[in-house]
Amino acid sequence: MNLIFLGPPGSGKGTQAKLLAEKYNLLHISTGQLLRDEVKKDTDKAKAIKSYLDKGQFVPFDTILELMEEKILNASQGFILDGAPRNLSQAQHLDWFFDKNDIQIKKVIFLSLTDQESTQRLLKRAKSQNRSDDSPQVIKNRLKEYHRQTKPVVEFYQDKDLLLKIDASPDIQTIHQTIVKKLS
Numbered sequence: 451m452n453l454i455f456l457g458p459p460g461s462g463k464g465t466q467a468k469l470l471a472e473k474y475n476l477l478h479i480s481t482g483q484l485l486r487d488e489v490k491k492d493t494d495k496a497k498a499i500k501s502y503l504d505k506g507q508f509v510p511f512d513t514i515l516e517l518m519e520e521k522i523l524n525a526s527q528g529f530i531l532d533g534a535p536r537n538l539s540q541a542q543h544l545d546w547f548f549d550k551n552d553i554q555i556k557k558v559i560f561l562s563l564t565d566q567e568s569t570q571r572l573l574k575r576a577k578s579q580n581r582s583d584d585s586p587q588v589i590k591n592r593l594k595e596y597h598r599q600t601k602p603v604v605e606f607y608q609d610k611d612l613l614l615k616i617d618a619s620p621d622i623q624t625i626h627q628t629i630v631k632k633l634s
């Protein structure tokens with residue numbers, strides 16, 4: 451089973467993807483985490499990536515592809531993609547890539563949350579996880595990018611009849627159980 455998670459920053463994509471990956475023994479591929487791991491290295495590429503993350507801007511898709519394509523192809527039990535696609539051109543490219551490699555996506559899980567709730571959660575996370583992109587100004591940018599670029603991806607998958615819209619405001623376990631029920 452292959453799944454994609456969509457949703458605004460702070461909607462719990464990472465948490466829910468992790469729980470679901472454990473339950474169904476799927477590979478959790480978080481593009482944000484792959485980038486944060488890459489940034490820890492002392493390379494020019496790491497510095498370049500960091501400058502995008504610190505501003506809340508999208509990292510060039512070539513870099514993302516380099517980090518994730520092999521993981522997708524090696525996920526023999528299936529995968530959960532968390533963090534991509536983030537705009538229409540990424541969605542179109544991935545569509546082509548999945549087709550070419552005979553990969554089927556079962557569902558695209560869209561975690562829906564208001565901007566106000568997203569912001570509150572991200573500010574709370576800033577204190578506990580110390581992520582450099584969880585400052586108020588960067589959060590604003592990330593939400594702006596989400597509306598401008600990622601929202602059309604929701605429609606893209608709705609048109610393909612793959613979208614599973616989930617209210618992301620309840621607690622973690624309630625959301626998890628709702629997703630599990632809707633997938634079965």
Ligand code: AMP
Pocket residue numbers: 459481482483485502503506507508509510511514532533534535536540583592
């Ligand atoms: P996330 O952990 O999904 O919130 O991602 C953190 C940051 O990583 C984002 O604000 C972007 O700067 C970058 N990022 C993650 N995934 C992508 C992607 N698919 N395309 C471009 N940038 C990305």
